[in-house]
Amino acid sequence: MGRFKVKKQDTFIDMTPMSDVMVLLLTFFMLTATFVKEEPVKVNTPGSVSEVKIPTSNLLTIFIEKNGKIFMNLDNPNAMTLTAQQVNTDQNADVVKDIAEFSKVPMFGTPLNQVNAWLALDDRNGYLAKNPAAGIPCDSVSDELKVWVNAASEAIGEDKLRIAIKADKTTPYKVIKNVMKSLRDIDKNRYNLITSLAGAEQ
Amino acid sequence: MNARVDFTPMVDMIMLLVTFFMLCTSLLKPQTMEIAMPSDKQDIKDEQRNQAKASEAVTILAGGENRIFYFEGKPEEAMQNLVETKYGKDGLRKFLLAKNANAQKEVEKLKKEFETRDINEESKKEYNQRLSDIRSAKGTPTVIIKVADNANYDNLMKVLDEMLICNIGKYVIDNFTDADKALLESKGVKFPQQ
Numbered sequence: 001m002g003r004f005k006v007k008k009q010d011t012f013i014d015m016t017p018m019s020d021v022m023v024l025l026l027t028f029f030m031l032t033a034t035f036v037k038e039e040p041v042k043v044n045t046p047g048s049v050s051e052v053k054i055p056t057s058n059l060l061t062i063f064i065e066k067n068g069k070i071f072m073n074l075d076n077p078n079a080m081t082l083t084a085q086q087v088n089t090d091q092n093a094d095v096v097k098d099i100a101e102f103s104k105v106p107m108f109g110t111p112l113n114q115v116n117a118w119l120a121l122d123d124r125n126g127y128l129a130k131n132p133a134a135g136i137p138c139d140s141v142s143d144e145l146k147v148w149v150n151a152a153s154e155a156i157g158e159d160k161l162r163i164a165i166k167a168d169k170t171t172p173y174k175v176i177k178n179v180m181k182s183l184r185d186i187d188k189n190r191y192n193l194i195t196s197l198a199g200a201e202q
Numbered sequence: 203m204n205a206r207v208d209f210t211p212m213v214d215m216i217m218l219l220v221t222f223f224m225l226c227t228s229l230l231k232p233q234t235m236e237i238a239m240p241s242d243k244q245d246i247k248d249e250q251r252n253q254a255k256a257s258e259a260v261t262i263l264a265g266g267e268n269r270i271f272y273f274e275g276k277p278e279e280a281m282q283n284l285v286e287t288k289y290g291k292d293g294l295r296k297f298l299l300a301k302n303a304n305a306q307k308e309v310e311k312l313k314k315e316f317e318t319r320d321i322n323e324e325s326k327k328e329y330n331q332r333l334s335d336i337r338s339a340k341g342t343p344t345v346i347i348k349v350a351d352n353a354n355y356d357n358l359m360k361v362l363d364e365m366l367i368c369n370i371g372k373y374v375i376d377n378f379t380d381a382d383k384a385l386l387e388s389k390g391v392k393f394p395q396q
Contacts (some may be wrong), residue, residue: 015209022216032226046359049366050235139229164234167355173264174351174385176358180375184239192234195359 040107040125046169047198054192055162060152061194062145063107063188064167068175071109071128072148074156078103082155083088087112090151111138112144122196138178145182151187163191235362239375260301260345262294262361263382265391266352270294270361280385290361296366301343304367308336337371345373348382352394 043063058079064072074080084096096102097116109128110118118134121127128134138145139164153161163183167176183191243368263271263282272294273283288291299306345365349358358375365373383393 012206012208012367014206015213019209019213019216024215026216026220029223029227033223046356048233048235048359048363050233050363052234052236054234122270131345169354169356169359172351173349173353173356174354176355177349177351189239190236190238191384193359193362195233195235197233 002134003151011134028136031116039072040128041062041069043166043168044170045074045166046194048193048195049198050195051197052192054156054164054194058156058160060149060156061162061164062149062164063109064165064171064175064179066168068171069109069128070138070145070175070179071107071134072136073107074102074103079152079156080105086151086155087147090147090154110134111137111142112147138175138182143182143185144184145179149183149188153186162187164194165191235359235366237362239285258341258343259363260298260343262345262347263378263386264347264349264353264357264361265386266350266393267388267391268357269355269391271386271389272297272359277381281388284385284389286389289357294361294364295368298343298364298370299343301369302368305336305339305342308339309333309369310335333369334371337369337373342372344372345370347375348378349374349375350378350386350391350393 037102041063043065057075058077061073061075063073065071074083081099084099087095091112095115098119101119102108105119105124105146107125107128108115108118111133114133116159117122118127136144136148149163150159165176165179183189259276260272260274261277263273265271268289269286271284271286271288272292273280273285275283285297287297312329312332316325319325347358347361349361362373364370387393
């Protein structure tokens with residue numbers, strides 16, 4: 001009896017093309033991506049046809065969430081440190097005691113006298129999002145937005161600092177008006193309004 | 203000897219890296235609209251403010267509940283000229299485009315002219331220069347935007363967006379006065395009690 005030989009198939013799949021494609025994908029993502037910044041509050045920006053890109057360096061972003069609370073951040077820890085030091089000098093008080101810790105927060109926004117208490121908290125972002133006392137005051141009674149913006153502009157350089165406002169679609173105009181007024185009072189008349197791209201309906 | 207290298211672990215690892223990058227990064231860079239507000243310090247006098255010819259002035263009033271009105275000409279004649287419209291292409295844009303038809307034509311021409319030219323820094327610069335010239339040329343309307351306290355940010359952005367779409371270079375965001383409030387109240391727009 002002749003032995004019938006079953007041909008053994010090689011199960012080894014060549015992975016080289018697959019790894020080629022993967023490396024390409026990886027390179028693409030690494031080159032195009034910017035890291036998502038942690039934002040304690042969700043801000044839905046309005047759409048606009050404007051295609052101007054946001055400046056990437058020396059950017060001070062003013063966040064306005066839908067209930068009108070105002071937060072702020074600067075794009076790098078170094079700028080945060082300088083700004084905190086400047087605020088301390090300007091106010092002649094230890095507004096921010098733990099500057100090293102402050103420079104690491106993704107976003108800040110409490111009245112000046114509560115910054116230290118807020119920094120000591122565990123759930124800082126949760127506090128900003130949920131506590132009604134959070135937010136930088138900006139009205140005729142106390143206008144601390146000016147203090148921060150002035151300090152940032154002093155620390156980073158008046159002509160280098162770019163200001164961007166990122167406000168929620170549903171924010172009442174009253175809050176926006178106050179912010180714009182404060183900025184105008186301290187002679188910051190050029191700023192960017194952050195929007196998301198939306199094509200115009202034809 | 204078999205010189206084939208097993209790439210499976212490599213693919214595994216790269217897969218993980220790709221997943222990581224996909225989840226942790228945002229591809230879309232947010233867009234932005236640059237605006238320059240008039241300064242208080244240059245103290246713009248009322249005469250200068252009214253310099254815009256009445257025939258070219260358009261005032262847009264945005265109130266709460268997404269309602270929007272406009273009138274042409276002097277504020278004294280606002281009552282007769284007040285028209286309610288809506289946001290978007292059939293309302294405000296239709297009116298503004300008609301008002302700004304000349305500039306619109308010029309921009310179309312400009313776009314066509316530059317379509318055939320190479321894109322480089324210089325041509326971009328020239329394009330932007332000429333675009334802004336057209337947008338602020340004589341005879342184009344001056345738009346005064348007034349937004350009520352109870353309107354929202356989206357309303358403001360939509361109006362500002364129309365300025366871009368309709369190529370209007372001269373616009374200001376002005377204070378919403380009590381007179382404007384009375385005007386809108388006469389049209390049945392509700393305002394919250396102070």
